């Protein structure tokens with residue numbers, strides 16, 4: 001494993017101490033990371049502030065080329081990144097390789113950003129143009145489930161639009177982000193890209209600092225509220241991508257075998273630790289038994305293990321706290337429903353839980369009403385479609401959702417009534433750099449990806465000419 005350092009003002013730095021990084025598949029330390037002090041966080045903000053004017057003045061084609069070069073380097077080092085990602089995050093190697101590939105593809109999309117002004121009026125009286133200017137210093141705060149991809153999705157749009165950046169990954173998954181810093185260090189001018197780590201204690205220093213113009217935060221809704229509070233003092237621009245409790249609604253006309261496979265993929269990817277994973281499934285009573293049985297069979301056959309072992313489909317939970325939380329949800333499922341697959345931890349070192357399916361459960365169970373973020377899927381029976389739409393919407397969250405039917409028109413009519421940022425039909429958990437991604441209700445504020453998402457890293461600025 002290569003040594004990783006903080007990146008501040010173009011220099012690699014040690015932290016004020018080192019910290020072990022635990023591999024969740026073994027519970028053993030496999031590497032160390034430097035931990036930044038508060039003074040180093042302030043140093044990173046000062047460096048980013050100093051670097052901003054000349055970076056903003058750098059021609060867009062040069063900024064684009066630098067971002068493309070970072071994508072090239074990531075591609076060249078994809079195998080190493082994937083293997084380290086497995087060890088720090090826990091996901092199977094194929095999923096880690098997909099995260100690295102997605103990271104590269106998202107960067108290339110951001111690098112192709114069209115910065116030309118939009119002419120919105122040009123007639124005999126007036127010419128009105130809309131420009132998109134950089135904001136200044138952008139802070140990106142990242143969770144532990146998709147650390148590389150989510151970090152890069154803050155870095156890319158911020159840089160191409162002329163902002164300077166401080167990235168702060170989650171304490172348990174900082175290595176691949178620091179490795180990205182190593183690749184970026186001699187591409188970008190000093191201070192343009194800064195990467196610091198913490199022990200969950202520097203977020204408020206970053207989001208509350210008056211020299212930070214924008215915070216792009218991904219994490220839990222509870223922490224998102226704290227970020228909004230600290231950012232309020234200087235009315236920073238905010239993008240908050242928060243928690244979710246996505247419902248899947250299965251109509252009575254699906255092909256059960258095919259639907260079960262796709263639902264399993266949408267619920268159990270990354271060990272269920274995806275904001276837009278399918279987290280509660282509503283199934284029509286006419287096919288309830290059949291679909292429960294099909295999902296239980298898939299769960300029982302899924303290969304659980306260390307992500308570096310070949311053939312593994314489901315890795316461990318990412319960290320001990322999440323492992324403890326997952327066990328509480330296992331107990332909720334056993335108490336409030338019937339466990340038809342899994343239901344226990346795996347008897348080996350590591351934060352492993354058997355892929356679990358719980359039936360005969362209702363909305364009052366915390367396993368259904370809360371975000372479990374674990375490989376445990378509750379399946380709720382329904383008989384009335386109008387009523388189940390109300391139940392699917394009865395949540396503080398509104399990130400994603402899905403409708404399953406062989407009749408697309410019927411599915412679309414249901415999808416239109418689901419109160420979430422994205423609704424998938426006959427799949428779940430698909431996203432891409434060109435597709436705007438937004439949380440409704442307390443799942444978020446603002447948009448990521450697509451031209452709408454990139455625009456959030458800019459100040460809209462109008463020049464109006466009287467003719």
Ligand code: NAD
Pocket residue numbers: 141142143144145146168169170171199200201202203204207218219220221222223224226227240241242243244274275276371373399439443444
């Ligand atoms: P978390 O909220 O605990 O931590 C996220 C980040 O915030 C970490 O880097 C953490 O160090 C930092 N942080 C902690 N306290 C802070 C503070 N007071 N101010 C600023 N930053 C602070 O989330 P997590 O447990 O790492 O991630 C899981 C959660 O993230 C789930 O709820 C999941 O749904 C959500 N998530 C959402 C999306 C999305 O796009 N909507 C994507 C991935 C994960």
